[in-house]
Amino acid sequence: MLDRLAAKIQNWEKAKECVARWQAAGEKVVFTNGCFDLLHYGHIHYLAEARTLGDRLVIGLNAEASVKRLKGKHRPINDEKTRLFQLAAMKYVDLVVQFEEDTPLELIQSLLPDVLVKGGDWLPEQIIGADVVLKRGGIVKSLAFVEGYSSTSIEQKILQSRKG
Helix, strand or coil, X not given: CHHHHHCCXXXXXXXXXXXXXXXXXCCCEEEEXXXXXXXXXXXXXXXXXXXXXCCEEEEEEECHHHXXXXXXXXXXXXXXXXXXXXXXXXXXXXXXXXXXXXCCHHHHHHHCCCEEEEXXXXXXXXXXXXXXXXXXXXXXXXXXXXXCCCHHHHHHHHHHHHHC
16 A cells, blocks of 8 residues: 555656656646645645646645745654655545755646646745746646645644643
């Protein structure tokens, strides 16, 4: 079982091969990215909805150093292996690929997905890589944000409970 999950986790070169193979078979590839540190209902809802926009869902996962630069030295809370395997374990996720940079632009330029999505806290014109996808005739969407769910709020709740 773990081998099947591990097969969904690929390096950039293998991910590019998978995406090209899927597209050659006429499948629409959806790409999204994020830290996905503490998985919660908002993430699950968002990823399930993203998957409905195509035939395959690829997730670009911020590597640990990238998360630290974006979220602070106390993050991520979960290690890379945990975050990679949690995402790979989702039945509607087809591929997970990690990136070290602060943005997924280079990864998007490499994979060339058909659909690019982010959560509702991003306007389509703010989504990194939108120009790359649109130039190829692809779609860029901002999906509904589920209020009340965030890794930061979970972290704050844990910290408050330790004080009480």
